[in-house]
Amino acid sequence: MPTLTLPSRFEQPNRPVRKFSVPEYHRMIAAGVLTDEPVELLEGWIVPKMPHNPFHDSTLQWIDDRLRLLLPTGWCLRIQMAIILADSEPEPDVTVAMGNSKAYRHRHPGPADIGLIIEVADSTLLANRAEKARVYARAGLLAYWIVNLVDHQVETMTQPTAKGLYRKKAIAKPGQSLSLVLGDLRLSVPFGEILE
DSSP: OOOOOOOTTSOOOSSOOOOOOHHHHHHHHHTTOSOSSOEEEETTEEEEOOOOOHHHHHHHHHHHHHHHHHOOTTEEEEESOOOOOSSOBOOOSEEEEESOGGGGSSSOOOGGGEEEEEEEESTTHHHIIIIIHHHHHHTTOSEEEEEETTTTEEEEEEEEOTTSOEEEEEEEOTTOOEEEEETTEEEEEOTHHHHO
């Protein structure tokens, strides 16, 4: 039997493993199989979600409070809710999606619906830079920001490639604002306020 190679942060189990499709993941949720601990589906692997500390949660609250006031009509803010991709169903800290809260009663937003993904990172920084960036870029998500609590900066990524890379990367330091223009989604966010 061939050996599967798992991402570096996972230990190789001592028995055969297999990846799951998004529909299989949904069936496990519906059947109550995945109820013991928080998980998400990344590139076919069911992985545990990290617990949050107060700094992470207060940062996320600030982003929620601020972005809701800045979003133009026709866009909504989703906090720690699932998005659906070809082989993944992550739950980003923040998703800016087209539509309103009723638009996603019967489905999760997919790449065509999403303008911006934000992850707040401290203990998950390396995974957000590598694994999550790869997942989001492969799915064609146009803008991905990491609010890096370790280095007190915001890392922005745009221009995704199918190979799982973002062509354009930039860093915003305390005191700077971040701008995003994607069609009618136009934001200027003073992230420096939270990083000071």
